[in-house]
Amino acid sequence: MSAAVSIVAAEYAQDHARLHALRTTVFIDEQQVPAALERDALDPLSFHVMALDADGRLLGTARLTPDRRIGRMAVLASERGRGIGEAMLAGLLEEARRRGWTEVTLHAQLHALPFYARAGFVPSGPVFEEAGIGHRLMRRRLPGASPVEDADAAAAVLIALATHARRELALYSRAMDPGLLDRKDVLDALRRFAVRPGERRLRILLQDAATPQRSGAPILPLAQRLPSVFAFREVKDPVDARYPSAFAFNDTGGALFRPLGHRFDGEGGVEDGPLARRLQLEFDRIWERSRPCTEYRVL
Structure with missing residues (x-):
């Protein structure tokens, strides 16, 4: 501004x-x-x-x-x-924090959902009309994680994590999360993070690296254009391959956790440092024993 x-x-x-x-x-x-x-x-x-x-x-x-x-x-x-x-x-x-409030809500016009998502608000509930205009309820915890109910809510959290990240963003996914990591709004947020000035790192850890390559996942061409930012690895340990959840975190205390990786529901927010730290510890342990996806570099 x-x-x-x-x-x-x-x-x-x-x-x-x-x-x-x-x-x-x-x-x-x-x-x-x-x-x-x-x-x-x-x-x-x-x-x-x-x-x-x-x-x-x-x-x-x-x-x-x-x-x-x-x-x-x-x-x-x-x-x-x-x-x-x-x-x-x-x-x-800031005024809500000064008053000691733990959560604020708003009614967002549908076209404004990405604007509020970048600020850490998470959609909740169905679309409704207000003054003849489509709206959706959005929530933000101060601090903490908000409930994530569907793909729109999971996308909103990912957009916020990318917006608020300083230098690092990490994603743990089964097979590049169709319906989430192939959304234009999410890809745009990841691209904006990756091209910002300064050193950036976006690590993506997969249980199945072959399926995204076969299906032409749209994140791969983006990663190919920015190989100094994107890094992919695939789990090797059979125990890791059975891990049921999916998650994301950044380096400013934001996190998204989905207990079942094939579903979009879970919890997430831009101010949940304890959850982000737990996820980073788990991610780093698995990352170190996983194999680099060198095949992605020659797409």
């Missing part, structure tokens, strides 16, 4: 007219949300943030309600893509 933009706490009694004017522009004028739904009784009780430029012009706003929900996230169309939404979200999460 530009240094010229600052995120500050609003005083609702003083700033409500500005906040509602911006929300009217975004929600009512742009998204056609009914005016009667834009305001509610929670507004005076909520913690609001404002994104201001150097001249004090309001560029965005969002709120944290007493029921521990983030909402009314609005940024002027002309200012999107500058990191303003991410900065406001970070400010609201």
